[in-house]
Amino acid sequence: MNDNDTGKGIRTLQRSIDILECFTYEQPELTLTEISKKIELAKSTTTRLLATLEQNGLVQKDGNTLKYRLGKKLYFWGQIAEKTIEIKETAKPFMEKLRDDTRETVTLYLLEGHQRVCVQRFGSKHSVQHIVKVGEQLPLWAGAGGKAILAFQDEDFIERELTSVPGEQGEKLINELAVIRQTHSSYSFDERGIGVSGAAAPVFNVKGEVKASIGISGPSIRFTPDIVETYQEMVKDVALEVSNELGYQGKS
Amino acid sequence: MNDNDTGKGIRTLQRSIDILECFTYEQPELTLTEISKKIELAKSTTTRLLATLEQNGLVQKDGNTLKYRLGKKLYFWGQIAEKTIEIKETAKPFMEKLRDDTRETVTLYLLEGHQRVCVQRFGSKHSVQHIVKVGEQLPLWAGAGGKAILAFQDEDFIERELTSVPGEQGEKLINELAVIRQTHSSYSFDERGIGVSGAAAPVFNVKGEVKASIGISGPSIRFTPDIVETYQEMVKDVALEVSNELGYQGKS
DNA sequence: TACTTAGTTCCACTAAGTGGAACTATTGAA
DNA sequence: TTCAATAGTTCCACTTAGTGGAACTAAGTA
Numbered sequence: 357m358n359d360n361d362t363g364k365g366i367r368t369l370q371r372s373i374d375i376l377e378c379f380t381y382e383q384p385e386l387t388l389t390e391i392s393k394k395i396e397l398a399k400s401t402t403t404r405l406l407a408t409l410e411q412n413g414l415v416q417k418d419g420n421t422l423k424y425r426l427g428k429k430l431y432f433w434g435q436i437a438e439k440t441i442e443i444k445e446t447a448k449p450f451m452e453k454l455r456d457d458t459r460e461t462v463t464l465y466l467l468e469g470h471q472r473v474c475v476q477r478f479g480s481k482h483s484v485q486h487i488v489k490v491g492e493q494l495p496l497w498a499g500a501g502g503k504a505i506l507a508f509q510d511e512d513f514i515e516r517e518l519t520s521v522p523g524e525q526g527e528k529l530i531n532e533l534a535v536i537r538q539t540h541s542s543y544s545f546d547e548r549g550i551g552v553s554g555a556a557a558p559v560f561n562v563k564g565e566v567k568a569s570i571g572i573s574g575p576s577i578r579f580t581p582d583i584v585e586t587y588q589e590m591v592k593d594v595a596l597e598v599s600n601e602l603g604y605q606g607k608s
Numbered sequence: 609m610n611d612n613d614t615g616k617g618i619r620t621l622q623r624s625i626d627i628l629e630c631f632t633y634e635q636p637e638l639t640l641t642e643i644s645k646k647i648e649l650a651k652s653t654t655t656r657l658l659a660t661l662e663q664n665g666l667v668q669k670d671g672n673t674l675k676y677r678l679g680k681k682l683y684f685w686g687q688i689a690e691k692t693i694e695i696k697e698t699a700k701p702f703m704e705k706l707r708d709d710t711r712e713t714v715t716l717y718l719l720e721g722h723q724r725v726c727v728q729r730f731g732s733k734h735s736v737q738h739i740v741k742v743g744e745q746l747p748l749w750a751g752a753g754g755k756a757i758l759a760f761q762d763e764d765f766i767e768r769e770l771t772s773v774p775g776e777q778g779e780k781l782i783n784e785l786a787v788i789r790q791t792h793s794s795y796s797f798d799e800r801g802i803g804v805s806g807a808a809a810p811v812f813n814v815k816g817e818v819k820a821s822i823g824i825s826g827p828s829i830r831f832t833p834d835i836v837e838t839y840q841e842m843v844k845d846v847a848l849e850v851s852n853e854l855g856y857q858g859k860s
Numbered sequence: 861t862a863c864t865t866a867g868t869t870c871c872a873c874t875a876a877g878t879g880g881a882a883c884t885a886t887t888g889a890a
Numbered sequence: 891t892t893c894a895a896t897a898g899t900t901c902c903a904c905t906t907a908g909t910g911g912a913a914c915t916a917a918g919t920a
Contacts, residue, residue, distance in 0.1 A: 365660035367621040367907065368877070373664045376685060384688055398879045403899070410616035412625045413720075415758055416692070422898075427720075428687035428727070432626060435685015437678035440668070442910060468665075474702075475680070491684030602842030619876065620908070640867060647915045655868070674867075 365538075371397060372405050376414065376426065411470035443559065443568055444476050447598045451478050451570060454594050458587065460574040463488060465501045465556075467509075470517060472502050480574065484532040488573075495531060497521050499570035500544040500556035507536035508558050508566035515583050541588040546576055553600045555587040557595035562603035570595045624647060624657050625674065628666065628678065633741050637675040646650060669701050679691050695811065695820055699850045706846050717753045717808075719761075719819045721767060725756050734824065740825075749773050749781060752796040752808035753823035759788035760810050760818035788846060792847075793840040798828055805831035807839040809847035814855035822847045836839040 374395045379384055386394075392402040404426060409415045413429035439443070455462040455478040465472040471493045488494065497517055506517060514533065518526050530573040536542045541557045555575030558566040565576050572587050579587075599606070625779035626647045630638055638646075644654040651811050658676060661667045690696070699716050704767075707714040707730040717724040722747045737790055740746070748754040758769060766785065770778050788794045793809045806825030810818040851858070 365663055366620060366624075366656060367623050368618060368638055369657060369660045370664075372618075372621050372624070373660075373666065379685070381688055381691075384692055387897080388899095399898075401877080404618060404877080406620060408621045408625075412622075413619055425692045426685055428689065428693060428720075429727070430682065430685045431693065432654040432686075433631070433678055433727075434684075435742050436631055437680065437683040437686070439847075440636055440677045441680060441915080442685065473684075488739065490687050512863060531670075537807055553668075581736070592632045639866080640868095651867075651908060652869080654910080671899080 363516070368405070370397065371401075372580070373407060375402070375409065375423070376430075379424075379426050385418075385421075385425050386602070387423050391424065398513065408472050420505050421506060441475065443598070443602060445594065446601045447476065447570065450594045450598050451476065454478075454542040454570075454572065454590065455518055457479065458572055458590065460572050460578075460587075463501060463573065465494070465505065465507050465569045465571065467496075468493070470513075472496055472569070473503055475568075484535070490508075495520070498544070499548040499571075500542045500573070501528075501569045503529075503532065503544070504556040504558045504571070505566055506570035507533040508537040523597040539588070539592075541592040543582075543584050543588055545579070553583050553584065555579075555591050557592040559595050560599040560606060562605075563608055570598065612678050618656070619647040623647065623653075624661060625659060627654070627661065628682075630851070631676075633743075637670075637673075639675050645674065659661070668699045672828055675690040693727065693731075695850070695854065697815075698853045699728065699811070699820075699822065702846045702850050703728065704824075706730075706824065707732065708840065710842065712824050712830075712839075712841075713751060715823050715825065717746070717757065717823065719748075719757050722744070722748065722765075723746055724757055724821070727820075745802070747772070750796070751800040752794045752821075752825070753786055753797070755781075755784065755794040755823045756810045756821035756823070757818055759785040760812075771857050775805045791840075791844075793844040795836050795840055796835075797831070803828050806835065807831075807843050809840070809844040811847050812851040812856040812858060816856065818857055822850065 375391055378391050378394050388399060388402060391406070392399045395402070406415060407562070408415055410424075410427070413427040416427040417424050417426045444464065451462045451464060454485065459480050461480050462478045463474055464476040466475045472495075473494045474488045474490055474494070476491055477488060494502060495505040497520065506514060509517075518529065521529055532542075533570075536558075541555065543553070543555045545553045547553075552573060553576040554571050556569050556571030559568040559570060560566055561568075570591055572591050596604075612711045627643055628641050629726065630646050632672045640651060640658065643658070644651045647654070653751065658667060658669075658812060662669055662676075662679070665679040667676045668679040669676050695718070696716065698847040703714045703716060711732050713732050714730045715726055716728040718727045724747075726744045726746070728741055729740060729742055733810045743790075744845060746754060758766060761769075773781055784794075788810075793807065795805075799805075804825060805828040806823050808821050808823030811820040812818055813820075822843055824843050
């Protein structure tokens with residue numbers, strides 16, 4: 357849409373990062389050709405970059421299948437980086453407790469640009485299926501967790517976000533955001549996919565800004581309106597506790 | 609000592625990786641000057657590389673202190689990479705059980721070049737102090753976990769390794785490795801530091817090679833010779849179970 | 861006020877990185 | 891078995907992208 361990466365940045369490095377960016381949970385293994393097509397780069401160049409990445413353990417090449425995957429070095433760096441995500445560590449015990457109390461999946465979202473990313477997740481132990489994975493990007497305008505963040509951004513930001521919302525839903529969303537600002541909690545029924553519902557609440561930082569939200573989600577069958585109302589209260593309390601831990605002084 | 613990185617590799621990319629390599633558990637925050645000194649690179653170049661890294665979320669710059677730290681992107685990639693470390697996932701339940709049975713710290717080491725890296729670790733819940741951290745590099749020739757791996761490498765490899773061992777200890781080590789090859793288990797008393805002792809055993813892969821070991825470690829006061837003997841048996845059994853899961857067909 | 865230290869910006873130079881072409885290895889269809 | 895198609899690797903001449911020094915700004919320090 358606007359600014360970011362385009363053009364700027366050291367080309368060689370940017371391309372290498374693009375390579376790493378190709379790997380996802382869904383596609384953790386890629387061949388040389390797949391990669392070079394994905395980032396539109398000559399195979400020779402791609403090979404060379406991959407070689408350096410491999411030498412340093414950022415990617416790993418399977419000698420038999422010739423497929424690449426992300427390497428151990430990234431895992432180790434990830435462990436170091438993890439420690440520096442403050443809110444994650446703060447929220448952890450609260451989220452775990454909420455999961456245990458409700459037996460439903462509890463998720464922490466962070467605002468990143470005009471999206472939210474799942475940073476931490478405590479799944480209901482029994483549900484094998486993981487709906488959202490750590491690192492996954494989701495929209496702000498759909499789902500309880502997104503709306504809880506969106507409602508507390510400034511006008512320009514929200515206005516811009518509304519442009520990506522399909523027509524008639526815009527009106528409805530505006531009203532909903534106003535309510536969220538009042539109640540400090542949000543909900544959603546089958547919004548981001550059929551059969552998934554949830555409740556969420558904003559996390560305030562020391563400056564009173566909202567850069568994160570905590571949400572409970574699960575199958576719509578279990579999330580009846582009155583249950584959701586209860587969950588809204590619960591998650592709101594938890595989010596406030598976390599906010600306070602982070603130095604937020606505001607009212608409940 | 610020998611081969612690896614020197615010279616080869618795309619310079620720009622290699623330098624960027626070197627930058628990321630500067631960050632450790634002990635020093636997770638660095639200033640521009642610290643980094644540029646550490647990797648001996650002009651400040652201007654370092655700045656430019658850091659800018660691209662920051663744009664992509666591989667590092668994060670604190671606006672106030674101007675210090676850099678590893679970014680969220682690395683954490684997310686780390687999560688993807690984690691899934692592909694097969695032995696780690698396989699060993700997990702076994703290691704957890706061993707920790708619960710013994711109440712001591714259980715660690716998984718992987719052979720990386722001529723070192724071992726800690727890949728997974730289940731600490732005895734009560735001991736706050738973490739002796740070894742995930743991603744940390746340790747020598748092969750000291751400590752039970754190292755010797756368990758070293759004993760099963762080929763002659764050339766071991767010979768070369770012995771050159772880094774202080775004088776008179778060499779003889780002793782050679783004999784010890786022979787025993788380890790017989791018993792499939794190793795031990796150590798105060799070897800890698802005063803007050804730390806342990807027992808370990810090799811993990812065999814489907815080809816019968818040893819690229820990993822599992823170890824139990826803790827304060828020497830608790831690790832009396834007969835306790836260690838018991839632990840050696842326990843960890844040997846666990847390592848064999850993991851080896852079997854990985855497709856190892858060999859004898860116990 | 862002058863001095864030190866840290867980070868940023870600018871720009872001319874050239875070696876580092878590039879991509880196409882040629883080559884090899886592998887697969888599978890005829 | 892041969893041929894064609896596909897995937898990965900190697901080579902090399904070209905030039906643009908990346909470099910580092912110098913100049914500049916900002917924030918301490920004495």
